[in-house]
Structures are given as structure tokens and as C-alpha cells.
Amino acid sequence: MARLRGLGGAAFSLAVTLLGLLFVTFIISRVVPIDPVIAIVGERASEAQIEAARVALGLDKPLWQQFFIFVGNALQGDLGTSIRTGEPVIQAVARAFPATLELATLATILGVIAGVPAGVLAATRPGSLADHFVRLVGLMGYSMPVFWLGLIGLLLFYGVLGWVGGPGRLDAAFDMFYEFEVTPYTGMILIDTALAGRWDMFVNAISHIILPAGLLGYVSMAYISRMTRSFMMNELGQEYITTARVKGMPEWRVIWVHAMRNVMVPLITVIALSYAYLLEGSVLTETIFAWPGLGSYITDALLVNDMPAVLGGTVVVGVAFVVLNLVSDLLYRLVDPRAR
């Protein structure tokens, strides 16, 4: 019963969050002093064509009416049609989001694999060379512009060394015929090519994703390692740790079992936040790597005031945020009995 109530509460909070998100985005999109119609009809259109476009887009209706129409359609899975491309937004987002999801997921996995041990290492040997090193690497990760790192990375690993594939999700030779050869079950190339048994494409896709994912993973590692370090240092100063050590417990157990259990709770939030941040789509990274993800979709749309596309993209990001929140809530309960 309690669990059911929990689920109901979650659904309610999801609905309220989304509605709020829609409302705010919608209002912002309508108060900016930019006329989307001109962007669509172009410089030469006559007044009559402009007016016709305005009516066709429903922009002649009162604001509140436009909002309700938008929410009503969104509930039915219709996020409108992109002004710029004439493509249904849901279709474009369905293509862009998996690209971002694939990249963000891999980046987060890399970030956690590298960040958590690095943070622990630094925390257990404060002031040591290792600590300074981890902190320096972390500092670089969140102070160096991603744009620059991306270009340098491309230049070095793709341009000079030729270790990785170039920008884009696949080599042109695979990319051209991809949609005719692989069924896009998930839209994530790594998964779809594996399902199709196209290991040549899979390997090629890995070579393309590894650099942007490594780059974003590095940024996320910088954040995760810093937070892990501070959480862990905090725990290691606690009395129960001293007790465990006095009892002669092996140090790895003290750290990875006793302290880690408590570090996990705030760490889940940190990881979820960093993941959510990447899911919004890292615009600059996507641009440099010609990665057709959600970030570049929303940004491109914003630049030409393509509001249906911006709103649609925002809704998807919002849903991703809420879902991640939900998942981290569940994970809390799993690792922390007090939260059950």
C-alpha cells in the first residue's frame, strides 16, 4: 500500500514537474521579441504569406489557447511540427535522443569507472602526490573548455595518430547505407548493430563514439572524483571507521564496504546529476563531433526560433530528468535502509 502511494506520488510529481516545465518554456518562447514567422517564410514573403503562415501555425490565437492546444497534443504524443524542417518533432527527437543517450551513457560509465576510484585514492592519501594528481586532473576537467578539448582531441587521436574514427557516428561508407541494413530498434548504433550482428559496423561505431564519450567521460570524471574525494574524506573521519580499523579489519574492507556504503547515497545524486547534464545533450561536443544529438537539435532550433522543436526537445529532457530522479530515489532505498 505504502509502495503504491509512493508510486502515485511519483506520478503526480512527474505530472506537475512536466506541466511546470512546459509552462515556463512556453512562456519564455512567447515573450522573446522574435517573430518566428519571418524565419519560416523568408525575406521575400508578402504580407499575405506572412499572415497565412501565422494562422497556419496557430500563432493568431490567444496565448492561453495556444498553450492548451500544445499540452493537449503533447499528451497524445504529438509535439507539433518543426517550423524549420517541416518534420514532426517527435520523429526528430526520436532520432536525436538515442544518439545523445548512447553518448551520455557511455560517458557516464567511463566517468564512474575512472572517477570513483580516483576520488577514493585521493581521499585515502590526502596531500600525497596521487591526491594532487587527481585534483589537478579534475581541475583541468572542469576548467578547460570542452570545445577546445574536443578539437585538440580530434586533432591528436583522429588527425595525427589515427587511433579513432572521425566526427559522425560511423564512417561514410557505413553511414550511407546504415538505415537500409540495420533495423533501428533502439536508435543506439552500438546496440542496433550488435542486434543485427553487424560487428564491422559495431567496431566502427565504437571507434567513433570513444573519443566524444571519453571526453565527456573525462568531464564527468572530474566532477565525480572531486565529490567522491570529499564524501570519502568526510566518512573516513567518522568514529565507526576508527572502530573498524582498531578491530583490525583490512583497509580495503574499511573503505569499500563500510565507508563506501555511506558515500554511495550522496554519490548516487552526483552521478545522476552528471548523467542528466549529459542527457541534455552537450551542445559543443555534439557540434564538433557532428553528432546528431538532442543538444544540437534544440540549439539549432533555438537559433531560428523554431519553438515547436525547442518545446518538444525540452519535454524530452524534462522527462529524462524526472525519470533519473525516480531511479536515483529507488537506488537510495536500495542502499540506505533508513530511506525505505
Place this chain on the structure above:
Amino acid sequence: MTFDLTARRFGLAATAALMLGAAPVALLAETPADALVIADAIDDIVSLDPQEAYEFSGLDVVNNVYDGLVELDPSQPTGPQPGLAESWEVSEDGKTFTFKMKSGITFSSGNPVTAEDAAFSLRRAVKINKSPAFILNQFGWTAENVDEMVTAEGDTVVLKVDQPYAPTFLYNCLTAGVASVVDMKTVMEHEVNGDMGNEWLKTNSAGTGAFILKSYKPNEGYLLEARQGHWRGDAKVKSVFMRHVPEAATQRLLLEKGDIDIARELTPVDIEGIAGNADLKIQKDVGGQIFYLSFNQKNENYKNEKFLDAMRWAIDYQGLADTVLKGNMVVHQAFLPKGYLGALEDTPYSLDVEKAKALLAESGVQNPKVVMDVRNAADRMEMAQSIQNTFGQAGIEVELNIGEGAEQLKRYRARQHDATLQSWGPDYPDPQTNAGSFAWNPDNADEAKVGTLAWRNAYDPGKLNDMTSAAVMERDGDKRKAMYEEEQKLHRETSPFIVMFQIGYNSAMRSNVSGFYTGGAIDSAAYWLVTK
């Protein structure tokens, strides 16, 4: 001790994880031998329906997938050539044009091309009334009368026009994408809610061109597949794959590594950077877009010819072209871009601060201040800053009003600007396209909303109005050319427009690629001649 070991192990694990990320797993592939791979920014595409497409990237596709009654021939760039029509004639009164269709040409569906298809396509353009429809509306064709004005009789298409226009005017307009011939049967099979197949044609093709549109994903790319037996000769490559790569530095890297064959959006810096690379070559070309300053004559100062002249001599045209705009633009000082019938290629104005000062003094304009609207794009802002600087030297203060493009366009269209730095791309390959905009404004009243560039600047072209109207009716080609030349001279000396530059195209490609035609100022790209 245990601790140390453990810590070291963590360190190793972390290092290993990072190493894994950089492991050499890539199998670097060259582009396929029978495919042409191009990188460009193609996010301007709104539709690939030839009767709707009106953006550079979209028209590139249209040019390769469709043909019109008359065509511009990349190998013979001397005006309209036979396309799907083999010959044509014009009646005595100049108001009826008859086109005889070639026989034996088929659409990609296999359907034969008939005169009815051609007539249908022109009527369709007028009826669905998308952005480029006005190119055809100029001949007096409206949704109501087009069924009578455009008809098919046997193997001929008969076009009636409302005035005896210059025949070249019609032929030139018929080379535009909007006049492409579509496969009536196929298109109408896909009609939804009376849209004449518009929704379907946005992402599919039904033409006679050298290629068919195999797939199109907005903001990702498109794939064209060559057809067998194209009337102009088969394409030399089997397919063309366009990748949307917005970032120039990324395009350059892809090109250097051989992952693409052609990069179309490199910056001057990139072009310079690859200059010494033997694997690559650069093809220079001009496009149709021109950059100009214009001044709203609601401000009386801008009716003062001496003052306008002072400003013409206060711009460092060549300096800008050589430095910030390096290779991306060439100096051009008349409203018809190079490549157009009658275009003026001389450049009489240059930076002469003393002359500008003297002219300003003569003009009697005291402490002039120009408020200049500029789009927030890097090249435009740099251009504007240079102008601000040289105008300043001549004693003309400039305040830059930098803003978002669409918003500034709105102000411009509403005649709310003082001065503006703008660009203009011609709509179709006939001089009337620019003459009708820069030098034509039959009613200068606010309510008239004529919409031409002349009107937007509250500029009454006076005599130029008549010259524009006369040139578009002149049936002798040579005379028509001379008329435009004279008109441009007068325009650049008296109008509140200062045309400064024409855009340059720098297409960088692998050195084994040849035969790439960008279309220059008057046409779109042609892929069927490319070999690699």
C-alpha cells in the same frame, strides 16, 4: 601496507580504464570508390519538394534530382539550354510560348515524361503557393487562371503570359528549381488532403534527374543514388552522400583524413591551412549573394547625394576583402552579381578618407550619426567594425546595433532601421530578380508595403523605376543587357545602397575529385559530372 597495495591497484584500474578509452580500435576507411561524400551545413533545408525548396542546400538536391523544360548546362554556361523541351518558340505578340517536349525520357518511376507532366508541375507550383511561387506569379499566373495560362497540347506545352515580357526573362525563370518537372502520376498517388503530394515530396523524389533521392534525414544528411540512362548522360558516381557537418574545423579534419571528398563550408583560415597539402585542392568560385549597406531615406540626410557619396568613399573595400573576409568575398559594386546578364564588374570606389571628408563638408550635413543594424554573425560584425572605423576617420559617427537576424529583418521590413548591413541572394537567374528589388518601388507610401528593398529604404527610384520596367520587357537580348548596365551605373551613383561584396565559394576537395560544379551565382550544384 595493505592500504598502499590497494591504492595502487585502484590507480592501475583507473589508468587502464583511461587507456582503454584511447585504444586503437579504428579501422580507418576511405570513402567508397563509387560514392561521392560531401560535408556541408545543410540545416537550411526546409523541403525537398522542388515547388517548395528555396534554400541553397535544398536547391542543390533539386538540381540533381529534377530537370525543367529549359536548363542551365554546367558545361555550357551561356544561358538557358534545352532541358526536357527540345525547342520552343514565341508568338508575334510575345505573349504565348510553345515548348516542344523531347521524347523517350522517363521519370525514375519508369513513367514517360509528357507535356501534361510539365504543365501540371508549373500549375502545381502556383497552386501550392510556397515561397518560390512568386517567380512564376510574375507572368500573371494565379491559382485561379493558371489552368488556362499553362496547358498541354499533344507533345507541346503552351505558356501564356499577361504581358509581352522579354523572352529571356521567362526562360531564365524556367531554369529555377520551382519550374522543375515532377512525375504527375506518382505525385498525385501520394496526395493527402489536397496537398498535391507536397508532404510526400518533401522527403521523396519523382523526377527525371541524374539521381533519385534515396533518403533524407534533416540535420543529418541525404543520400542520392544515380539512375541509369539519364538523358544528359549517366552520373560518373553511383551515389552521393551528403553529411551535415556544421563545424568548419571538423569538415577540414574529415577532408584531410580522406573521410569525405568535398568540404563546402571551410573558413578562410582553413583554406589557408590546407593550401600546401598535395592531397587536396581548392576550387574558387563566386556565389550569387551580395553584401550591401543601405540607408533609410526617412532620414533626410540620406537623400543628400553628396553625403551618400562621402560614405561610398569611406569604406575599405579591398582591405576588408583581403583581411577579415579573406577569400570569402570579392569586392563588387553593383546590384547584379557577377555571372548575371549585364552585371557590372568594375569597382570605381575605394577607400579615400580625404575625398570622403571633402564630400561630407560639401554636403552640409552636420555631425552625422549613422545607426547601423548588424546581424550577430562574426563576418558581418567584423565588416561593420571596419566600416565604423573608416566612417569615423571621415567624420561620420557610427553606432552599431547588433542583434538577432530575424528580428533585424523585421525592423527592416517595417522601415524602422536607420541604416543596415545586409546581404541579398538573387531568386532566379534573371537580372530582373535584383533590378526589381534594388531599383523598383512604384509606391513609396508606408501603407503600400511594396516590400522591395528600395521600398524598405523609403527610396523612390524615380527614373530607375521606368528603366527596370522597360528592361524586363526588352525583347532584344543585347539591348536588354545594355539597359541593365546603364541602370546599375545610375543606381550605384544615386541610390541609398552601397553594394560592397559578392560572396565567394571555396570548395575544398581531395585532389582526385574533378568536375565539381557549384552552380556559381546563377545555378545550383551539379553532382553528375563529378569523377573521383
